[in-house]
Amino acid sequence: KAGVTQTPRYLIKTRGQQVTLSCSPISGHRSVSWYQQTPGQGLQFLFEYFSETQRNKGNFPGRFSGRQFSNSRSEMNVSTLELGDSALYLCASSITSGRYTGELFFGEGSRLTVL
Amino acid sequence: AQKVTQAQTEISVVEKEDVTLDCVYETRDTTYYLFWYKQPPSGELVFLIRRNSFDEQNEISGRYSWNFQKSTSSFNFTITASQVVDSAVYFCALSEGKTSGSRLTFGEGTQLTVNP
Numbered sequence: 001k002a003g004v005t006q007t008p009r010y011l012i013k014t015r016g017q018q019v020t021l022s023c024s025p026i027s028g029h030r031s032v033s034w035y036q037q038t039p040g041q042g043l044q045f046l047f048e049y050f051s052e053t054q055r056n057k058g059n060f061p062g063r064f065s066g067r068q069f070s071n072s073r074s075e076m077n078v079s080t081l082e083l084g085d086s087a088l089y090l091c092a093s094s095i096t097s098g099r100y101t102g103e104l105f106f107g108e109g110s111r112l113t114v115l
Numbered sequence: 116a117q118k119v120t121q122a123q124t125e126i127s128v129v130e131k132e133d134v135t136l137d138c139v140y141e142t143r144d145t146t147y148y149l150f151w152y153k154q155p156p157s158g159e160l161v162f163l164i165r166r167n168s169f170d171e172q173n174e175i176s177g178r179y180s181w182n183f184q185k186s187t188s189s190f191n192f193t194i195t196a197s198q199v200v201d202s203a204v205y206f207c208a209l210s211e212g213k214t215s216g217s218r219l220t221f222g223e224g225t226q227l228t229v230n231p
């Protein structure tokens with residue numbers, strides 16, 4: 001069974017640019033959530049999508065956005081990049097969402113460096 | 116507001132030693148879930164265990180065991196007879212289950228180094 005796949009694995013951008021990260025969940029999983037990991041702030045929840053609808057959103061500015069497609073694949077976008085956006089962005093998929101927080105399966109992440 | 120605290124930033128042990136990673140949580144919900152994840156250098160978070168707030172039974176899985184105590188809001192993780200392959204960052208996490216979906220609040224993580 002294929003795991004969660006994130007692309008690209010590494011990327012370098014400059015301030016002011018925008019970036020789009022992609023996540024393919026495990027087959028059959030309808031929930032996709034995104035997390036940002038930095039040395040200073042640790043792991044922080046960005047947002048969760050379930051059946052193409054954003055279910056939950058963390059405390060991040062509007063520059064961070066996402067979407068989910070009908071095949072459950074998800075993308076997240078960061079516009080007007082800032083140096084502080086340099087981080088490992090992790091995607092997780094889960095079968096269920098809602099009342100029962102199930103096991104989250106994480107991808108290896110996309111490491112973004114903003115220069 | 117929910118919070119997870121892992122007071123141990125780094126732990127270094129010698130192979131075959133037992134080691135306990137501490138986790139203390141705060142939540143006002145009566146229904147919640149607790150997790151432990153392992154993050155090896157590759158970056159992927161590997162699921163280890165999920166426990167709901169109504170199940171205080173301790174669990175053992177091979178060399179791993181977990182002690183959940185609601186009275187002290189703790190969910191500690193013990194590795195018995197540690198091995199070099201156990202070296203990783205370990206995260207404790209909390210989800211307030213009824214409304215939070217896949218929204219986990221993570222602790223700061225504990226870097227475990229097992230030396231040969």
